[in-house]
Amino acid sequence: MRIGLLTEGGYPYVGGEARLWCERLVHGLAQHEFDVYALSRGEREEVEGWVPLPPQVSRVRTAPLWAAEDDGVVHGRRARRRFAEAYGDLVGALCSASEPVASPSASEVVDSAAVDSVALDSAVVEPEADRFGSALYALAELARDEGGLSGALRSETAVRALESACHAPGALRAARTARVPDLLEVAAQVERALRPLSLDWYADDGLGAVDLCHATTGGAAALTGLLARHFAGVPLLVTEYGVRLRAHYLGAPGEAPSAVRAVLAAFHRRLAAEVYRRATCITPGNAHARRWQERCGADRAKLRTVYPGMDASRFTAVGESPDGADPATLVWVGRVEPAKDLVSLLHAFARIRAAEPTARLRIVGAVPDPEGAAYLGHCKALAEHLFPDEAEGAYAVGDNPVSFEDIGGPQAPDLAEVYGAGAVVVLSSVIEGFPISLVEAMLCGRATVSTDVGAVVEVIGGTGLAVPPRNPRALAEACVALLRDPARRERLGAAARARALELFTIEQNIAAFHELYLEIVSHEPVRRVLVDGAGEPRPFGAPTEAHLPGRWTGRRRPLRRPRWALPPEHDTARQDLPGYDMPEQDLPGHGTPEPDTAAHHAPVPAAEGVR
Known part of the structure; x- marks a missing residue:
């Protein structure tokens, strides 16, 4: 494949x-x-x-995607008219004040109130969704015919079309306040997002030659897959371990004008909805991402949760020998940034220290940017303030209650050894996607205390303690409870390791995608006419089985859970399930092929003497 x-x-x-x-x-x-x-x-x-x-x-x-290249394309009158119509429809769909069917609560949108107040349309109104999609593909076809749209998307025509859409009757209230600088900013951001339209990747010698497109994230990568599906009929699998729409809300600058935020948020909502609508299958990395995708209009029948795979080998030795832990040490591992809320962790540790005077806290983190460095300095100053009698030299591993270590430093500690040195691993985040540090701790057989954000509870299951975010008292009480109960720590750690080895390994991740690849291609094989060197059609260039009628090759039917995956109690009810309206006896050979080879099986010959 x-x-x-x-x-x-x-x-x-x-x-x-x-x-x-x-x-x-x-x-x-x-x-x-x-x-x-x-x-x-x-x-x-x-x-x-x-x-x-x-x-x-x-x-x-x-x-x-970071540099706008001038494609040098000069459009004629007809092409300019096509562009004006298509782009006008696109921005008109963005600026339309469509009525949201439902909006998620603040806790569902993100794990804190840090996101812009623009409402998230959970289900895009169909007329506007169709309008956006039709305009998007019209622009793609124009880019293919003319050789690019880079200049047109930055032209005065584009800005004027955007201005008209912002001031049209029924436009978003925030969009009506757009000024010229706002229009220029929105046009520039939309042009950047639509740069994949001008790529020459979609011909028969490019993405048109593949059997399946697998977009490893949403946004521009998924847009590339949408165009391959539009031009060549290639099925699209979209994997999102972090939902791009959520990332847009989290990363939107709060100082940007409301008109810019509103229109760009509408663009990303519409694009996400179109990706989910046209994708053959969508694989969120956890239930938290899955809820976001459903809110954006993804069909549940297309969703298959596939957890990220992690290399368990480096943590195996620690998990098999849990006796090396210091029974009084708490460990925190992660990126040093405000979303990790180390301030609450330090205040919680002050309470822990009062209850357990021998307790220690080991903070091992990576500093990703200058903002993280400033936040680390603030946390060190807070630690010095909270533990004044032990402040001197408190930032090195030793006899002090708090230590700060850098993962990226020249003498960075081994993470497996860091987890193994602690009795309890703590996570204090207020915003979290998939908590990798918790999985690593679980593989090491360590009990965990974490805040209930993102996919944390889904990851730990019943193998750890979860407390509300921004609650130092609850965090401290949970940590003290585990520090005082070694038997409970051991039970939770063993259960956590077993859960992590079952759900979060590389092997399960690869096996899941291998099965999905085969299933998608069996349901939606790409129709190609193969030709020889002279350009003449080549008979029997594609196997006959690729044209087998029925559910294996239904182009319009959504991907369903295969019949073989149903539990035994549903055996008698299979004919009533949507997508399984073709009886088994209608297939050649009177049997259902195995799911991983269904598109390649030849009909099973009838037994000798059977008529």
Whole structure:
């Protein structure tokens, strides 16, 4: 099978986001062929270069999202008219004040009140969704016909169309306040998001030649898959371990004008809804991401949760020998940033120290940016204030109650050893997606105390304690309870390790995607007319089984759970399930093929003597 792997700021770049997960996926599925189509987010990524590529990666094509390149295309009168109509429809759908069917509560939108107050439309009104999608594909077809739209998307025509949409009857209230600088900013951001329209990736020698597109994130990478589906009928699998729409809300600058925030939020909502509507299958990384996708209009029948896979080998030895832990040490591991709420953790530790005078806190973190460095300095000053008698030298591992260590330093400690040195691992975040540090602690067989945010409860199950965020008293009480009960810590740690080995390993992740690849291709094979060197159709170029009628090749039918996956008590009710209206006896051979080879099985011949 030939897979088109679509990334944005990720694999194969050395410093790419989710690079490690993609690298493990490609290495683990060596039986398939991969074509990587990568969008870079910055010059630094391209300067750092690529990771070593395995033999199954046959092609890598890249394009920058961080630099606007002039394509030099001069559009004629007809092309300009087509662009004005399509772009006008696109921004008109964005600025329309459609009535949201339902809006999530503040706790469902994010784990704190840090997000912009723009309401999230949980279900996009169908007329506007169709209008946005039709306009998007009209722009894509114009870009293919003319050779690009980079200049047109930054033209005065685009700004005027946006201005008209903002001031049209029924437009968003915030959009009506847009001034010229706001219109220019929105037009620039939309042009950046739509740069994949101008790429030459969608021909028969590009994404049109793959059997399946796998977008490893939403946004621009998923838009590339949408266009491959539109032009070549290639099925699209979208994986989101962090929902891009949620990331947009979290990253939206609060000082931006309300008109800019409103229109850009509408764009990302509409794009997310179109991706979810056209994707064959969507794989969230946890139930928290799944709820977001459902709120954005994703069909539940398309959703399959696939947990991230982690390398358990480096933590195995620690998990098998839990006796090396200091019974009075708490461990925190993560990125040092305000969302991790180390301030609440330090206040909680002051309460813990009062109840358990021998308790220690070991903070091991990575400082990602200047904001993180400033936050770390604030936390060190707070620790000095809370523990004045022990402040001197309190920032090195030793006899002091609090220590700060840098993961990225020249003498960075081994993470497995860090987890193994503590009795309890703590997470104090107010915003969290998939808590990797908790999974690592679970693999090491350590009991955990964490705040109930994001996918935390889903990850730990019943193997750890969860408390409300921004509640130092509750966090302290939970930690003290575990510090005083070694038997309970041991039971929770053993259960946590068993759960992590079952759900969060690389092996289960690769096996899940291998099964999905085969299932998607069996349901939606790409229809191609194969030709010889002279351009003549080649008979029998595609196997006959690819044209087998029925549920395996239904193009319009959503991906369903296969019949073989149903529990035994549903055996007698299978004919009543949607998507399974074709009796088994109607298939050649009177039997259902195995799911991983269904598209390639020849009909089973009847037994001798049977008529």
